[in-house]
Amino acid sequence: MNTIHYTNDRIDRENLIKNVIGQGKVIKGFIVDRGHKNGKEAHMITDTAIILVYNYNSKKLVTKLIARPNQLVRYFGKGKVPQDLWDLAYEHKRLGYNEI
Numbered sequence: 001m002n003t004i005h006y007t008n009d010r011i012d013r014e015n016l017i018k019n020v021i022g023q024g025k026v027i028k029g030f031i032v033d034r035g036h037k038n039g040k041e042a043h044m045i046t047d048t049a050i051i052l053v054y055n056y057n058s059k060k061l062v063t064k065l066i067a068r069p070n071q072l073v074r075y076f077g078k079g080k081v082p083q084d085l086w087d088l089a090y091e092h093k094r095l096g097y098n099e100i
Contacts, residue, residue: 012062013100017050017064021097024048027085030075031056045075049088066097 017023024046028094032041040056051065065071065076072081092098 013059013064013066014078016100017066019091021050021066021092022048023052023064025079026052027082028075032064033050043075047085047087048100066100068093 015059025028026044029042029044032043034041038055038057039063042054042056044052044065046052049067049069050053051067053062053065055062067085069081069086069089072086072089076082
């Protein structure tokens with residue numbers, strides 16, 4: 001189940017992920033507290049360098065992000081990002097996929 005925001009506002013990004021990059025399989029998850037009124041988020045990182053963001057309480061998909069290398073460093077820690085994942089994120093950034 002998706003939030004209205006994701007369904008209405010992220011069509012181009014969803015199509016890029018679905019038809020070009022691929023969503024991939026979740027390899028690592030993180031609980032993130034951004035102080036949002038709806039509570040914590042679960043950020044799930046996939047093997048195709050996609051970040052699936054869910055509301056932790058409702059389990060609804062909030063958004064999908066195309067990871068940038070530095071985002072992955074913030075999740076995993078410096079020097080701990082799997083090299084193949086970092087390389088994919090770098091390529092996505094080089095191709096401008098993060099700007100969609």
